[in-house]
Amino acid sequence: MFELLKVEARKALNILEKHEFVRIYTHYDADGIASGAIIATSLLRMGKSFQVSFLSGLNEGVEEDELIVFADMGSGYPDVISSLESDVIVVDHHFPVGRIEPKKNFAHINPHLSGIDGSFELSASATAYVLAQELGDNRDLSAIALVGIIGDKQRITGGNLQVVRNGIENGFIEEKDGLRLISGKVRDVLKLSLEPFLDFYSKEDELEEFLEKTGIDGEMNVDDLTAEEERKVANAIALRIMKMNSYPGVFEDVAGKKFYLKKEIIANAVMMSEVINATGRKANQSVGFGICMRDESFLTKGYKMWKKFTEEIHQEIDRMRYEVKEGRCIRYLVMENGTSTGPIASVFSRYLFSDRPFIALNIKKDGRVKVSARSNRKMAEIIDLAEVMRNAAEKTGGRGGGHAVAAGANITADVVDDFIREVDRLCCIQSGWN
Numbered sequence: 168m169f170e171l172l173k174v175e176a177r178k179a180l181n182i183l184e185k186h187e188f189v190r191i192y193t194h195y196d197a198d199g200i201a202s203g204a205i206i207a208t209s210l211l212r213m214g215k216s217f218q219v220s221f222l223s224g225l226n227e228g229v230e231e232d233e234l235i236v237f238a239d240m241g242s243g244y245p246d247v248i249s250s251l252e253s254d255v256i257v258v259d260h261h262f263p264v265g266r267i268e269p270k271k272n273f274a275h276i277n278p279h280l281s282g283i284d285g286s287f288e289l290s291a292s293a294t295a296y297v298l299a300q301e302l303g304d305n306r307d308l309s310a311i312a313l314v315g316i317i318g319d320k321q322r323i324t325g326g327n328l329q330v331v332r333n334g335i336e337n338g339f340i341e342e343k344d345g346l347r348l349i350s351g352k353v354r355d356v357l358k359l360s361l362e363p364f365l366d367f368y369s370k371e372d373e374l375e376e377f378l379e380k381t382g383i384d385g386e387m388n389v390d391d392l393t394a395e396e397e398r399k400v401a402n403a404i405a406l407r408i409m410k411m412n413s414y415p416g417v418f419e420d421v422a423g424k425k426f427y428l429k430k431e432i433i434a435n436a437v438m439m440s441e442v443i444n445a446t447g448r449k450a451n452q453s454v455g456f457g458i459c460m461r462d463e464s465f466l467t468k469g470y471k472m473w474k475k476f477t478e479e480i481h482q483e484i485d486r487m488r489y490e491v492k493e494g495r496c497i498r499y500l501v502m503e504n505g506t507s508t509g510p511i512a513s514v515f516s517r518y519l520f521s522d523r524p525f526i527a528l529n530i531k532k533d534g535r536v537k538v539s540a541r542s543n544r545k546m547a548e549i550i551d552l553a554e555v556m557r558n559a560a561e562k563t564g565g566r567g568g569g570h571a572v573a574a575g576a577n578i579t580a581d582v583v584d585d586f587i588r589e590v591d592r593l594c595c596i597q598s599g600w601n
């Protein structure tokens with residue numbers, strides 16, 4: 168299934184062979200950090216040196232070099248890529264836009280160009296893994312690919328499944344039946360989990376009642392639950408999620424299979440993904456990158472950031488759920504100096520307000536505005552948020568793009584109202600709701 172991707176990956180190998188040093192730009196989320204680590208590790212094993220930088224998008228400054236590799240970004244920015252005087256390799260899974268006219272050597276590794284749905288079935292990290300396998304024996308990196316797959320909330324089907332199977336067959340990933348949850352004591356896990364979001368953070372009474380009804384000791388470690396206990400928790404979680412106006416598909420993502428990484432310094436794949444994500448959102452990507460490179464000295468810091476970030480998100484959710492506004496066809500939230508837009512938009516769109524696309528805007532002190540738009544697989548069939556973000560941002564002097572189900576934009580504070588109006592209008596046109 169990766170034959171066409173591999174053709175492009177071999178082109179990338181030819182370019183890489185001409186260089187000793189590679190400059191890597193990657194996205195600052197879990198999938199981006201995992202992709203960066205996969206590429207960096209494969210380069211190290213080839214004896215090449217590299218420098219990696221983390222960006223929120225390609226609108227930020229990119230420095231020219233002999234060879235630049237873009238990971239988890241690039242396909243949506245043909246103008247930026249075409250303007251570069253460097254050799255370029257793009258490893259991305261966002262839908263390609265426009266036409267790239269490279270000045271120098273160029274390889275474009277993107278599942279959408281190879282008949283694979285990159286929005287749901289191949290993360291950037293899994294795409295990077297396909298490249299890594301052309302560069303050498305990098306089968307162990309299938310575990311890091313899985314961290315990115317989970318981080319992007321993709322399904323483990325199609326290409327992703329093939330990568331994960333590869334990891335299982337080679338002993339780098341262990342698959343078990345059960346709930347896909349973070350690690351820790353049952354009580355803390357239920358309270359802090361964001362995927363699934365269970366809305367226990369400030370509802371201690373409900374949490375204790377939940378534990379009592381299911382007959383589970385909250386002090387027990389989730390990984391030590393018996394199959395019977397796990398089934399009880401799963402049923403109770405399913406019931407709670409159902410009562411929340413959540414998207415029906417969310418439970419499928421939690422129940423079924425859980426994954427343990429045999430060679431990584433965090434064994435629970437969901438936990439590793441959450442920690443990496445938190446370091447990215449906290450502008451400390453090098454910590455997450457270090458963990459993906461199996462450097463234990465970053466672990467304590469990583470866990471600390473995860474705890475802090477997760478609590479901030481829960482507090483923000485509690486504060487902001489009553490500030491959510493309605494458009495004609497969207498729901499939206501305008502924050503000032505908020506923690507992060509992506510995670511909050513994910514929880515709102517999947518668990519609390521799942522019947523409309525959700526747009527979170529964060530106005531920063533410098534007047535720049537970060538926008539995250541989220542929906543669910545079903546809604547993504549009628550509304551393409553990547554297109555909505557791109558068009559609305561372009562109309563208001565910004566830039567946007569992403570996936571049909573999860574997209575983003577960067578705009579300025581003075582156009583926020585116009586931007587929201589345009590997003591609402593475009594969502595109405597696409598959906599035909601209004």
Ligand SMILES: [Mn+2]
Nearest residue numbers: 198239291319
């Ligand atoms: Mn991604």
